[in-house]
Amino acid sequence: MAKHQSKQRSQQHVSSTGTKLAENSxxxxxxELLKQKKYRQALEEIKKIQRTHPDIEFTPKESEIWLLRGxxxxxxxxxxxxxxxxxxxxxxxxxxxxxxxxxxxxLELNQLDTxxxxxxxxxxxxxxxxxxxxxxLKLLLLKGDTVTVEQLINEQPKRxxxxxxxxxxxxxxxxxxxxxxxxxxFQKIKHPITPGDLPIAWIIYSQQVSGNWxxxxxxxxxxxxxxxxxxxxxxxHPILERLxxxxxxxxxxxxxxxxxxxxxxxxIQDALSALAIVQxxxxxxxxxxxxxxxxxxxxxxxxxxLKNLRKSLFTLAGQQALNQGQTECAELFWQSLLTEKPFxxxxxxxxLEVLDANNSDKERPxxxxxxxxxxxxxxxxxxxxxxxTRLKPTLAHLHCWMADAYMALGRxxxxxxxxxxxxxxxxxxxxxxxxxxxxAAMEENYTQAISLLTQALEGGCRYGEVYGILLQCxxxxxxxxxxxxxxxxxxxxxxxxxxETEVEILPWVDALSTLxxxxxxxxxxxxxxxxxxxxxxxxxxxxxQSPPNSGGRVSLHQKVAVEAWDTLLKxxxxxxKIPVLQAISLSIHLFAKREKGIAALxxxxxxxxxxxxxxxxEARVAHLVVLAVKENNPxxxxxxxxxxxxTMPQPxxxxxNIQLQVRRFGEITTLVPVxxxxxxxEPQNSLLxxxxxxxxxxxxxxxxxxxxxxxxxxxxxxxxxxxxxFREEQAFxxxxxxxxxxxxxxxxxxxDMSNIDDLLSGMLQKLLGNKMPKAEFERMLPELKQKMLNxxxxxxxxxxxxxxxxxxxxxxxLPPTRKKxxxxxxxxxxxxx
Numbered sequence: 001m002a003k004h005q006s007k008q009r010s011q012q013h014v015s016s017t018g019t020k021l022a023e024n025s026x027x028x029x030x031x032e033l034l035k036q037k038k039y040r041q042a043l044e045e046i047k048k049i050q051r052t053h054p055d056i057e058f059t060p061k062e063s064e065i066w067l068l069r070g071x072x073x074x075x076x077x078x079x080x081x082x083x084x085x086x087x088x089x090x091x092x093x094x095x096x097x098x099x100x101x102x103x104x105x106x107l108e109l110n111q112l113d114t115x116x117x118x119x120x121x122x123x124x125x126x127x128x129x130x131x132x133x134x135x136x137l138k139l140l141l142l143k144g145d146t147v148t149v150e151q152l153i154n155e156q157p158k159r160x161x162x163x164x165x166x167x168x169x170x171x172x173x174x175x176x177x178x179x180x181x182x183x184x185x186f187q188k189i190k191h192p193i194t195p196g197d198l199p200i201a202w203i204i205y206s207q208q209v210s211g212n213w214x215x216x217x218x219x220x221x222x223x224x225x226x227x228x229x230x231x232x233x234x235x236x237h238p239i240l241e242r243l244x245x246x247x248x249x250x251x252x253x254x255x256x257x258x259x260x261x262x263x264x265x266x267x268i269q270d271a272l273s274a275l276a277i278v279q280x281x282x283x284x285x286x287x288x289x290x291x292x293x294x295x296x297x298x299x300x301x302x303x304x305x306l307k308n309l310r311k312s313l314f315t316l317a318g319q320q321a322l323n324q325g326q327t328e329c330a331e332l333f334w335q336s337l338l339t340e341k342p343f344x345x346x347x348x349x350x351x352l353e354v355l356d357a358n359n360s361d362k363e364r365p366x367x368x369x370x371x372x373x374x375x376x377x378x379x380x381x382x383x384x385x386x387x388x389t390r391l392k393p394t395l396a397h398l399h400c401w402m403a404d405a406y407m408a409l410g411r412x413x414x415x416x417x418x419x420x421x422x423x424x425x426x427x428x429x430x431x432x433x434x435x436x437x438x439x440a441a442m443e444e445n446y447t448q449a450i451s452l453l454t455q456a457l458e459g460g461c462r463y464g465e466v467y468g469i470l471l472q473c474x475x476x477x478x479x480x481x482x483x484x485x486x487x488x489x490x491x492x493x494x495x496x497x498x499x500e501t502e503v504e505i506l507p508w509v510d511a512l513s514t515l516x517x518x519x520x521x522x523x524x525x526x527x528x529x530x531x532x533x534x535x536x537x538x539x540x541x542x543x544x545q546s547p548p549n550s551g552g553r554v555s556l557h558q559k560v561a562v563e564a565w566d567t568l569l570k571x572x573x574x575x576x577k578i579p580v581l582q583a584i585s586l587s588i589h590l591f592a593k594r595e596k597g598i599a600a601l602x603x604x605x606x607x608x609x610x611x612x613x614x615x616x617x618e619a620r621v622a623h624l625v626v627l628a629v630k631e632n633n634p635x636x637x638x639x640x641x642x643x644x645x646x647t648m649p650q651p652x653x654x655x656x657n658i659q660l661q662v663r664r665f666g667e668i669t670t671l672v673p674v675x676x677x678x679x680x681x682e683p684q685n686s687l688l689x690x691x692x693x694x695x696x697x698x699x700x701x702x703x704x705x706x707x708x709x710x711x712x713x714x715x716x717x718x719x720x721x722x723x724x725x726f727r728e729e730q731a732f733x734x735x736x737x738x739x740x741x742x743x744x745x746x747x748x749x750x751x752d753m754s755n756i757d758d759l760l761s762g763m764l765q766k767l768l769g770n771k772m773p774k775a776e777f778e779r780m781l782p783e784l785k786q787k788m789l790n791x792x793x794x795x796x797x798x799x800x801x802x803x804x805x806x807x808x809x810x811x812x813x814l815p816p817t818r819k820k821x822x823x824x825x826x827x828x829x830x831x832x833x
Contacts, residue, residue, distance in 0.1 A: 039069035063092030290317030364405035430459030656687035
């Protein structure tokens, strides 16, 4: 028996020693894992050791390790797993701090009610120690239950520390608008009342809501940040950063300067960026704010509040950039938004316009594809909003856009495939007919193209290329009348309104009416030599022997000129000689020096013009026009003019017609007496009123009065001939104004960027210098010069403008967007035409 007892004691000793050794070994292993913050592995090792040594003791307790694991998972923002870990810590009987972290997890998971019930039960059971009792009150305040909060601090004040009571009373005072009382309460708090609390933040906030912005700025370190290199106070905590952002947004002062801060610190840079965004938005500069946000997003995920601004900010920034002509920036902002849900069709439309402007052809098919997928889904989900009568034409329209995008990329087969898809969906779509017309035009099948393009425009197609190619087709078949009719009928939809006021001025008349030999000589040399009247003017220029004198006149080598003119006239019929003789006579009279033989030379050609009038009545008018320009004495005109007018059924209109031609060659008053006499007989003749007006300088009050009186009469009577005369007069004035501000042609010969500024200044001075105060003119001069530079053609690119389609056909509530763009190349079908 003694031997057995001895053996038993020996076994117990060995077991105890083994347990002790295992406990020591495990303790070392556990501490190493905890040191490395490998809490999950530590808990797994605890499970293993407990299977063989259920009574083993270790430090810290398992509940505390679950708390550490939950805190770690919380920091990694894995809130679901953190909540489970903290719940295990609660199961093991841990109280106090674990309640705080569990409540924070539940708040991050948007489970305020669950968090509140958790802390209420712990508080009422007495398990929520005093240090963390404030958490229960904070959740009640988040819930808006101030009544319970006031009841608890009044009835059970001993369950809260003094600092906690000060904080609660401060918050309640803020809710009641008692800002000074709140400030007094917060100033009594010297230490955080829960982990992460920042007592100074409440003091700063109280100062801000009280309007004490300077005091708040001092506490935040805003006022000193420009003059020190240290880290300012507001960058010490995210809450202070938010308060500083609010301060900057409200006051805009003082602006922060990055050069005075630690640039290598990303926290500082992010705070500066956030404040810059707020300031730029506050000053309505969405464009620059969006650029700052883009750069900030590449390097940081701080300031989650800014993420909420992203969509609206980028939308506004894109529009602002577009308005500023910076379409590349608009593309950058809008492209990043298109993938977001829900799909924004208006944004897609705007983006397509911008992509077209930027020649970002590769991106267009992708955007149209997204648009098509969205529309197809909408049609299935909302059939009541998208009946077939609306859905099919719209889908066809989008497939046509896809065809345009493919054509811009040179993928003709893909474009034709898109058109075939559109035809299967809606064969009567005006957009489809328009694109089919473009294809026919590419194949030089002009008759079919004209038919299809016209049908498309009549059906409501507003694609600029359809209109432009229709006009080109009419030119190809040589039907100018049909082309003009197409312009009258459809031009208003494409900003082409000039057909209603179109005035055709003969090139030789246009050149002579400049009354400037340098301009006249440049103009005629660039015109078609096949035009006999232009050729007559070119002969004059080629026979000139000297530069213009101070009066703008030149010396003419008469023999050379006469020989060339006579040779030219021999080749012409009587009808063709009329404008040639008129051009010869006027060019000699207007630009030749009064040298020997010049007067006789003018009379010689004037007589030839008169001789033609027996066979060609229109030569009589041309003769009278030259005679009125040449003669200063009205009496010399009386007989030939009376002889002509007596043969006319409407002498007043005939006289007006002569004066309206005469007025192109100077301020001539030769016909004033006969015009006065005619007006006494026909005071309501709108043409005569306009003719009499042209005998005055355009700045004379009588000019405007007579012209307006005549115009009102012509408009009321819908006198087409008279209205056209008024259009021609207006066109002539515009041409004269342009000529008056133009510098000498020689200045353009050696034009470069070094002297273009002076050139533009001189032109603007002529145009506006006498029409506005000097100070105002000088203030506006830089902007006006920039506008003139922007309007100059870009000779490196095709200068023909191309219009975007009017999207009103698709979305009825969208306004048409007709905008001309500078620097654009042609794309799509027209490029291949």
